[in-house]
Amino acid sequence: xxxxxxxxxxxxxxIGFKHLLANKKINLEKVLRxxxxxxKLREIQAELVKLQLWVIANNKRVVxxxxxxxxxxKSTIIRKILSHNNPRHFRIEVNLPYQDxxxxxxxxxxxxxxxxxxxxxxxxxxxxxxxxxxFEPILGICSDDQYNHFMDQVNNFDKMLVDAGIIxxxxxxxxxxxEQDDRYKELHxxxxxxxxxxxxxxxxxxxxxxxxxxxxxxxxxxxxxYAPWYEIDEETRELELIAAAEYILxxxxxxxxxxA
Numbered sequence: 001x002x003x004x005x006x007x008x009x010x011x012x013x014x015i016g017f018k019h020l021l022a023n024k025k026i027n028l029e030k031v032l033r034x035x036x037x038x039x040k041l042r043e044i045q046a047e048l049v050k051l052q053l054w055v056i057a058n059n060k061r062v063v064x065x066x067x068x069x070x071x072x073x074k075s076t077i078i079r080k081i082l083s084h085n086n087p088r089h090f091r092i093e094v095n096l097p098y099q100d101x102x103x104x105x106x107x108x109x110x111x112x113x114x115x116x117x118x119x120x121x122x123x124x125x126x127x128x129x130x131x132x133x134x135f136e137p138i139l140g141i142c143s144d145d146q147y148n149h150f151m152d153q154v155n156n157f158d159k160m161l162v163d164a165g166i167i168x169x170x171x172x173x174x175x176x177x178x179e180q181d182d183r184y185k186e187l188h189x190x191x192x193x194x195x196x197x198x199x200x201x202x203x204x205x206x207x208x209x210x211x212x213x214x215x216x217x218x219x220x221x222x223x224x225x226y227a228p229w230y231e232i233d234e235e236t237r238e239l240e241l242i243a244a245a246e247y248i249l250x251x252x253x254x255x256x257x258x259x260a
Contacts, residue, residue, distance in 0.1 A: 013039070037238045044245045045084045047256070052085050052122065054254035059119035061166045062252065065128040066244075068173030068232075069211075077173075077241050078124050081248070090122040091115075095131055108132065108150060109157050116166065129154065130170075133218040138207050151221055158227035169251055171244055172215070174233040 013035070055062055066074040078092055093115055109129060117123045127135075132150040136142040142150070161168050223229045230247050234240045 037242070040242060041080070041245075044242065044249065045081075047249050048081065048245065049084055050256065051249060051252055051254040052089060055122060055252075056086075056089055056120040060252075061117040061119060061164075062122040062169075063117060063125070063161065063166055064122070064169045064171065064248065065125045065130065066171050066173070067127060067130055067134065068171075069175045073237060073240075074173065075126050076237070077244055078126055080241055081245050082124065085122075089120055090124065091117070092124050092126060093128075095125065095127040095129070108146075109153070116161070129157070130218065130222075133222070134211065134214050137214060138210055151217075154222055155224055155227075158222070158224065162226045167252055168227050169248065170227060170229045171247070172219075172229050172231045173240055173244075174231055 054060070066078060068074060075092075075094070082090055082092070112129050115123065129150075132142055132147060133154070137144075137147050158168060219229055219231075230251075232240055232243045232247075234243055
């Protein structure tokens with residue numbers, strides 16, 4: 001592999017040496033790729049600290065939704081995005097679709113309203129109220145009437161949040177069935193990551209067409225000017241992470257000159 005001057009400068013850093021010494025057998029292409037990713041991520045994470053300080057200082061409220069197939073590993077992306085932020089001023093909420101979930105007959109959005117951010121706080125949802133548009137119909141958690149009722153109401157709910165001054169960002173991570181299978185096998189192979197596959201929907205290929213139909217319907221109905229969806233379609237987890245973090249920095253008008 002021919003290295004450029006820029007490549008040598010990247011490798012001649014503490015992070016570069018760390019990746020070079022990580023394995024006995026050196027794969028320069030892999031080392032260079034991983035080093036560039038980590039350097040880029042650190043740069044972004046420094047900006048995310050500035051962003052959070054701006055949110056706190058200006059009493060802003062931020063809600064970020066993460067949706068997509070099981071293999072998009074949303075929880076890992078959220079954790080890495082926030083790894084250097086002050087945990088006192090952000091929350092991570094998880095909404096897993098359980099088959100034994102019961103509808104209490106009340107207002108569907110009530111539990112989400114109760115978890116809205118306070119002034120100066122960011123809330124990141126690993127799946128959100130939009131489960132009703134995606135997974136709940138497939139798992140039989142909601143009826144057709146409940147699904148239709150949700151689709152009729154959700155745009156008004158999103159607008160209510162935006163009108164209340166909440167910065168709402170909606171991410172959807174697209175992963176192909178083939179890539180999903182590859183990631184599942186990779187994660188399931190290791191005892192350190194096998195737990196991540198425990199809640200993946202079984203027979204995902206069987207549900208793919210139905211899921212895609214629901215996803216397309218959700219995009220068509222709920223991709224609004226005041227609360228658009230940002231679809232992230234990247235080949236690797238690293239690129240998904242960078243893309244999501246850069247969107248957050250772009251969409252939230254924080255003070256970029258603020259020194260963290």
